[in-house]
Amino acid sequence: MALYAELHRHLGGSVVPRVLWRFFQRSHSDLAQQFIDYTAFEDFYTRPRSSLAxxxxxxxxVESVQNNETLPxxxxxxxxxAYVFENLAYLELRxxxxxxxxxxxxQTQRIDRMAQIVETVGQAxxxxxxPIITSQILCMHSRLPYEVNRAIVDLAAQMPNYICGIDIAGGDALYGERMDEFVELYAYARNLGLNTTGHVYETTEGCHPELLPYLMRIGHGIQIPLLHPELLPLVAQRKQCLEICPTTYLKTGTLQDIQQLKVVFDRCFEAGVDIAICTDNAGLHNVRLPFEYESLLTHDIISFSQLKTCQENAFRHAFAWPLNQEPISILNRALQASPDLALLTDTTLPEYS
Incomplete structure (x- = not known):
């Protein structure tokens, strides 16, 4: 069994339609009654939108029903x-x-309550x-005031047992007017020793080079190879990893066809820029990580060897993966150490290409 790492999954967007529908029926009938039946709700919840906004x-x-009591x-x-259907060994929730x-x-009371939320998510x-190794990434938000976003950075530094990094979310088109503020917050986070990623270069409106020097990973970043390939050598030099979420770009109208991602992968591989394949919002998309892999393969976006490289990248760039190797290396060593187990891998079945 292959074991995977997921680096970019939002807590709100991770709730699959059926689970959310059952929760509405049991606890928020007013929300369920807005739809004729589950099929109508699933169509509303998962259909493509015209824009990222x-x-x-x-x-x-989802945020309206996720609180300290319901999060578990x-x-x-x-x-x-994630364990049964996706074979995840590692998961970062943001x-x-x-x-x-x-x-x-x-606002002050809500800031004070944030630590309780982090602890609830961590324990649950x-x-x-x-058994999946998990950690949290706390997202600053483009719609929140400076005081709240700085409190989020401080909280990340105060709870390293649960939190492995910070992010900025809320739509990358909204960053521009507050760029000095966000640069300051990222510089502050790096001075605190925090790991950093950020939603930038996802859309054509979200190309913010000012933030790139402060990021260890880049959330999405597809517009770098598509529109600004001249930045790829510097991204490779900084060893920044792009968190590519294929289905997202079709759901948001950012891309019209999955084939457009071939340019993204080809240019990144040529430039030596690492990519980790992620789901972003598995619930909103009604997909799981293995589907993202299969989709890229069946559409000839990447090869099997490139897929394996992307899977290795995910473990190498994970902020809280505690080992210096991915699970397959551990399993291979176990097989080599046990003659009985090694015999089980010796097969006379023909190989198919």
Whole structure:
């Protein structure tokens, strides 16, 4: 069994349609009653949107029902699916903790409640029956004030047992007017020793070179090879990894055809830029990580050897993977150390190309 690492998955967008529908039926019937039946809800929840801004509005639907009391319900089902259906050995969950706190509290009170949210997510993610190594990435948000975003950075530094890095989310077209502010926050985070990634170069409106020097990984970043390939040598020199989420770009209208990703992969491989393949919002897309792999292969976007390289990249660039090797290396050593197990891998079946 192959074991994978997932570096870019949003907590809000990770809830698959059926789980969210059942939750609405049991606890928020007013939301369920907006749809004739499950099929109508699934179509609404997973259909492509005309823009990234429209697509991001779906996050508010899930955020409105994710709080300190309900998060264990959603996370248990997330972890179960990730283990049983996706063969994940490692998972980084990203989200904005402020948006999981009660809206009727003051800003100061909501900031104070964020640590409780982080602890709830961290504890709910540790399941003996579904052993996946997990960590959290806290997202600053383009719609939140400076004080809240700085508090998110501070919280990430204060809780390293649960948090492995920070991000900036909320639509990369909104960063421009506050660029000095976000540069300052990223510089502050790096001075605190935090790992960093960020949603930039996802859309044509989100090309913000000012943030690139502060990022260890780049959330999406597809517009670098598509529109600004001159930046690729510097990205390779900095050893920055692109977190590519194929289905996202079709759901948001950023790309019209998956074949457009071939240029992204070809130029990155030629320039020596690492790519990790991710899902982004597996629930909103109703897909899982192995599907993303298969889709890229069947559309001849990448080869099997390139896929293997991307899978290795995910473990190498993971912020909290505790080993200096991926699971396949451990399993191979176990097979080599045990003659009985090694015999099981010796097969006389013909090979097929």
């Amino acid at each position: 429209e697509y991001l509005e779906l996050h508010t639907l 319900y959603f996370i248990y089902r997330l972890m179960r699916g 989200y904005t903790p402020y948006y999981r706190t009660p809206e009727d509290l003051s 993610s540790q399941l003996n029956e579904y």
